[in-house]
Amino acid sequence: MQGDAHIENLTTTIHDLVTHSNITNGTLTLFIKHTTAAVMIIEDEPGIRADTRAFWNQVVPANPQWEHNTRNPGEDNGHSHLRGQLQSPSITIPLMQGKLTLGTWQQIVVIDFDTRARTRELVVQIMGE
Amino acid sequence: MQGDAHIENLTTTIHDLVTHSNITNGTLTLFIKHTTAAVMIIEDEPGIRADTRAFWNQVVPANPQWEHNTRNPGEDNGHSHLRGQLQSPSITIPLMQGKLTLGTWQQIVVIDFDTRARTRELVVQIMGE
Amino acid sequence: MQGDAHIENLTTTIHDLVTHSNITNGTLTLFIKHTTAAVMIIEDEPGIRADTRAFWNQVVPANPQWEHNTRNPGEDNGHSHLRGQLQSPSITIPLMQGKLTLGTWQQIVVIDFDTRARTRELVVQIMGE
Numbered sequence: 534m535q536g537d538a539h540i541e542n543l544t545t546t547i548h549d550l551v552t553h554s555n556i557t558n559g560t561l562t563l564f565i566k567h568t569t570a571a572v573m574i575i576e577d578e579p580g581i582r583a584d585t586r587a588f589w590n591q592v593v594p595a596n597p598q599w600e601h602n603t604r605n606p607g608e609d610n611g612h613s614h615l616r617g618q619l620q621s622p623s624i625t626i627p628l629m630q631g632k633l634t635l636g637t638w639q640q641i642v643v644i645d646f647d648t649r650a651r652t653r654e655l656v657v658q659i660m661g662e
Numbered sequence: 663m664q665g666d667a668h669i670e671n672l673t674t675t676i677h678d679l680v681t682h683s684n685i686t687n688g689t690l691t692l693f694i695k696h697t698t699a700a701v702m703i704i705e706d707e708p709g710i711r712a713d714t715r716a717f718w719n720q721v722v723p724a725n726p727q728w729e730h731n732t733r734n735p736g737e738d739n740g741h742s743h744l745r746g747q748l749q750s751p752s753i754t755i756p757l758m759q760g761k762l763t764l765g766t767w768q769q770i771v772v773i774d775f776d777t778r779a780r781t782r783e784l785v786v787q788i789m790g791e
Numbered sequence: 792m793q794g795d796a797h798i799e800n801l802t803t804t805i806h807d808l809v810t811h812s813n814i815t816n817g818t819l820t821l822f823i824k825h826t827t828a829a830v831m832i833i834e835d836e837p838g839i840r841a842d843t844r845a846f847w848n849q850v851v852p853a854n855p856q857w858e859h860n861t862r863n864p865g866e867d868n869g870h871s872h873l874r875g876q877l878q879s880p881s882i883t884i885p886l887m888q889g890k891l892t893l894g895t896w897q898q899i900v901v902i903d904f905d906t907r908a909r910t911r912e913l914v915v916q917i918m919g920e
Contacts, residue, residue, distance in 0.1 A: 559789065560689075560691055560787060560789060560818075562818055562883050562884075562885050564883075564884060564885050564892055565894075566892060566893065566894030566895075566897065567894050567896070567897070568832065568833060568834040568894070568896050568897055573747050574697065574747065574750075574751055574752075575697060575743065575747045576697040576743060578730070578733075578734070579729070579733060580728070580729040580730035580731070580732070580733040580734055580737075580740065581729075581730050581740075581743050583729040584728045584729050584730050584740050584743070584744055585744065585747070587728075587729075588722065588744050592721060592850060593846065599838070599845075600837070600838035600839075600841040600842050600845075601836070601838035601839050601842050602838070603838070604836075604837060604838040605836070608838075611838065611839070611842050614833065614834060614839050614842070615842055615843065615846050618831050618832065618833045618843070619748070619877070619878065621750065621832075621879065622832055622897070623832075623882055623883050623884060624750065624752055625691050625693075625752050625883050626691075626693060626752060627691050627693050627785045627787035629785070629787070634693055634695060634785045634787075635695065636694075636695030636696050636697070636783065637695075638696070638697050639695065639696070639697055639751070654894065656885045656887070656892045658818060658885035658887070658892075660789075660817065660818060660918075660919070661789070688918065689818075689820055689916065689918060702876050703826065703876065703879075703880055703881075704826060704872065704876045705826040705872060707859070707862075707863070708858070708862060709857070709858040709859035709860070709861070709862040709863055709869065710858075710859050710869075710872050712858040713857045713858050713859050713869050713872070714873065714876070716857075716858075717851065717873050721850060748877070750879065753879070753881055754820050754822075754881050754883050755820075755822060755881060756820050756822050756914045756916035758914070758916070763822055763824060763914045763916075764824065765823075765824030765825050765826070765912065766824075767825070767826050768824065768825070768826055768880070789918075790918065
């Protein structure tokens with residue numbers, strides 16, 4: 534994935550995994566295995582994507598003075614860590630009658646806060662019966 | 663629910679649902695089906711309610727310049743989306759010996775960040791045995 | 792635990808509990824029973840610990856004017872509540888092939904936002920088969 538708060542919409546992929554799981558009632562847990570990315574639920578339209586980037590740039594700006602950067606030569610992603618750990622790598626969504634209980638406007642996305650493109654691994658866990 | 667960071671305490675309702683579920687060990691997942699509201703655990707007293715509103719007004723102010731508002735005619739709730747997606751629509755609480763494992767001061771609330779009153783749907787999922 | 796955004800790393804302890812549970816596939820839910828502390832996943836190195844404290848001091852400063860403090864004589868931890876409720880007391884991590892699905896750099900920590908040392912209770916729930 535590209536970094537710099539790039540957003541990737543995974544709703545259709547996750548819906549397909551739920552359908553093929555044949556699980557009727559249970560929970561879906563999404564967990565991204567990285568400290569500078571997060572899983573979110575948003576209304577995914579260009580305005581929200583732009584506002585999300587603007588919000589993070591204001592509240593947790595990139596800054597060479599973050600101690601993660603000054604203490605670790607070569608690191609420049611202190612802000613990416615702060616964003617990822619607050620937004621959280623994990624989310625749980627109930628599954629009923631074989632479907633995610635997402636509302637009309639809710640989309641599942643991964644947001645990558647890192648400063649360069651990286652390969653990302655997402656765990657998709659479906660539990661239930 | 664009213665918008666503007668209005669808080670509704672659901673602890674008693676959720677406790678009753680847990681009791682009637684006859685599930686002894688497991689998890690409760692709460693999931694609100696909206697992008698401009700969230701589920702939280704707080705010490706629910708008037709000071710915390712006021713501080714929560716003040717915090718959000720400072721950190722993610724209402725602003726006609728959010729791109730969600732400028733790009734989508736009629737929308738004024740860009741800040742509501744940013745607040746809801748950061749606070750998260752989902753929370754999971756363990757259930758042991760037939761009871762939620764909430765601490766003494768922990769209350770379950772829904773917070774509505776939208777700019778006007780709306781009907782809200784909350785999914786309550788109890789899993790276990 | 793000490794307060795003031797003190798961080799305690801629990802990764803090894805939790806790994807041991809998972810190993811001894813003999814559960815192969817499922818979820819781990821961590822839930823801290825307090826409104827002024829939180830469970831987080833971070834890259835645990837001194838720079839990130841320092842940046843996390845700096846971030847919270849900037850975004851939610853200690854302030855005698857928080858209404859939790861002014862309305863409740865003797866209280867000084869309004870900011871601790873705001874931090875804990877946003878960071879969240881709960882996190883869920885999938886468990887596959889008998890192991891947590893944590894990435895290379897992901898560590899499980901508890902962060903205590905309170906203004907003085909307190910004893911803290913953490914619920915560790917392992918579900919699955």
